[in-house]
Amino acid sequence: MTPPRAPAVVQDRVLPRPPSVLATGLKLPEVRWALAALVLFLLGWGLQLSGAPAPLWWSLYLACYATGGWEPALAGLRALREKTLDVDLLMIVAAIAAASIGQVFDGALLIVIFATSGALEVVVTQRTADSVDSLLNLAPEQATLLHGDGTTTTVASRELEPGERILVRPGERIGGDGTVVDGTSEVDQQAITGESVPVVRGVGDEVLSGTVNGTGTLTVQVTRPASASVIARIATLVEEASETKARTQLFIEKVEQTYSFGVVVATLLVLAVPMLFFGHAFEDALLRAIVFMIVASPCAVVLSTMPPLLASIANAGRHGVLVKSATVMEGIGRTTVVAFDKTGTLTEGAPEVTDIGPMTGHGADTVLALAAAVEHYSEHPLGRAIVRAAAERGLPLQEVTGFRALPGLGVVGRVDGSTVTVERGAADSSTTGTLVQVRRDGSLIGTITLTDRLRPDAPAAVRAAAGLTGAPAVLLTGDNPAAAATVAERTGIGTVHASLLPPDKVALVTGLEARGERVLLVGDGINDAPALAAASTGAAMGRRGSDLALDTADVIIVRDELGSVANLVRLSRRARRYVIANLAVAATVITVLVTWDLVATLPLALAVAGHEGSTVLVALNGARLLRRSAWEA
Incomplete structure (x- = not known):
């Protein structure tokens, strides 16, 4: 009689998945305020376009100001109290100035952009913190x-x-x-x-x-x-790396202090100088100052940066890659070295039978069939791979009695009157895999070699990544040197680091970063999370990735398609080129309009038209990155 299936060994390695980003975000007040501001803005815009009475859509825009602008305003005032200026405060002032001369739409748009970006940053930070906490639950x-x-x-x-x-x-x-x-x-x-x-x-x-x-x-x-413990050290490494990781700032963030201070000072001068030295009336000077602030406000600069990056994020998402922020998208193009984890990244994390070595007088099918018959009752990954290989060859599973697991050794059972033992060995340099010995009544009848299954797209992905960066790809793995060397040989990876614990991976990544490299690391496991946080860009495999890796990483490759890495780097580089072109256009328009306002009289309607025209132009140019060709080229 065939014995009942052995009880499954508990292997719940994956942490319980925390709530989605949306669910996490909705618990945060910053996100609720940003969503409210967006809804109010869209309602107001819709009413304005439909020809509704002005007081109605004006009221919605002003409500948008209040819901989305109070936190940036408070942050700006706090910065001002510490004798610093930031773009948040400048945006609020520009939005109010726009409303004061009837351009309430422009101000509301600025409010929504800044409220949304701030909310997204809060969500990502909170998700990482929650995931680090849940990591500690891995220990019983x-x-x-x-x-x-x-x-x-x-x-x-x-x-x-x-x-x-x-x-x-x-x-x-x-x-x-x-x-x-x-x-x-x-x-x-x-x-x-x-x-x-x-x-x-x-x-x-x-x-x-x-x-x-x-x-x-x-x-x-x-x-x-x-x-x-190692788990506690991993959590600490993730937190420290996330806090100290050098943040690649967008252009507007790099010049924030200088630009904000310059605009404020210049606006005050435009207001005061005509009255003090040229006898202009206060109303005329105030109108000129308001026009100046409108044309000098960084709407076009903000939209020079954001649409290309957001369009790139949308394009990548359509192709199964989630990029968590515009800052990340901008930085990906600066990658100089791509590093890969092995198990679950370049490989599928599941062993497969790659060779059967029968002894004299025994056939390969006989060896595999006997091993599969006994391993049918085992929950071990090697046993499942052997059973799968037998099924692929169409070999029937014979009846087994007296099944027993041999802790640390393998399994044993009686098949057709003979005692069949499957002893699981270890990987070594001669087999470059895991060697399993199959014995019948104590005599060795053959061996089965199993290796971790390589992803079909891994070699091409490694070549493409190395070709883009001009530097050989790097392999970082906790697996043994023989397994690592085999994968490196089959994928063309030039540098191999094996038998690494999480702190070792962090040390190697930070060492590369210290030498001036910008590392894009692709991984999937809890053991990869600290290094993902330490790298300039961390990319996690979406299907197998642990929650900690997914939340720590800057990029999630949802479909586990490794070829997406090279496409993403190319797309980011193209987005940077669009950003530079947009900034040149925006700066030119701002310079022309500001000069016109200072040396002559710039009509308000023309100021708004020029300002809005440049804003629309750079936005449309950035939207070109939504095209499929931007990803595939």
Whole structure:
């Protein structure tokens, strides 16, 4: 009689997914105010275009001012109290000035732009903070403390002290970093180290908090307190990297202080000089000053920058790549080195049978069929790969009795009267994969080699990325050197760093950044998150990516299409060219209009037309990046 399927080993490596960005955002007051301002603006605009009475749409625009502008105004006043000026305050003043001469639409548009950008920044910051907090939930809340007399008690994992011993049963998460002092099992460490298959852990081997025990029972002596565990260190690294990461500022942010101060001073001079030295009436001088502030306000400058970048973000999103901000989109084009994680990024994180080596007198199908029959009752990734390979060859699964899992070794069962043992080995330099030995009644009848399946698009993606940057791609992985070397050879990667823990990845990324490189790192796991935060641009694989990686990264490759990396860099570089062209147009128009207002009398209608015309022109130019050709070229 065929035995019942063995109980599944718990392998819930992925953290519970937190609420969506929208759900997170709606809990934040900044987002609610920005949404309210946008709705009021759109309602007012619609009524204005439909020919509704002016007081009605004016009221909606003014409500937009209040809902979207009070926070930037407060921030600007606080900055002013600290004797600094910023664009927020200048935007509020410009918006009020626009309304005072009847151009309430212009002011409301500025309010909406700044309120929305500020809200998005708050959402991204909050999401990262929430995800760092949830990372600590990867470690179990409780552990089984083993006393000297053999009795056990359940304690909080955070209270474990170095020197204490814990009992880890099959399927449980390990409660603390430590060393195995008794037992043998296979431990799934992929979430922490990135190793593609569970690794055998026996007496003297180190195990990490939050990793998943296999079918054996382990006694672990704790070596670090919870606050110093690898998981806690990952959370700390993410927070520190996020806080200290050099932010690539947009053009308007770089000149914010100088531009704001210059416009304010110039406006006051335009108001005062005609009255003091040329005898102009206050009303005339005030009108000239208002016109000056309107034409000098950075509407066109803001729209020179934002539409190309926002259009690029929309285009990338249409092709399965989410870029979290305009700042990120601008910075991607400056990438000089692309680095890749291995497991789950260049590979699919799932082993596949790549070779069968039958002994003399035995066929490859026989070896695979016997192994698959026994492994059918195993939840081990290697076992599932063997069963899948047998199914692809159309090999029937024979009946098995007496199935048993051998912790740290493999599985055994009786097939057609013979005892079949499948012993799982380890990767080494000769096999460049994981070697499985198949024995029948104790005699070796063949071997099966399994390797982590390479993504079909990985070689082309690596070549394209290296071609764009002019520098060889870099591989950063926690897997063993043999597996890393195989993937590097098959993809054409030039530099390989293997057996890395999360702090090691951060050190390598920050080392490259310190040498002047701008690193774009592509990864998917919790172990990649600190390095994703430390890199100039972090890109996470969307389908397999852990929540921490997805929230820490600047870019999410939703469909896991590696070819998107090169397309994204090209699109960002094109967007930067559009931004530079737009800024040149905007600066020229502003210079002409300001000069006209200062040396002659610039009619208000012409000032508004010139100002709005340049704004529309740069916006339309940026919108060209929505075309499909902008992504594919």
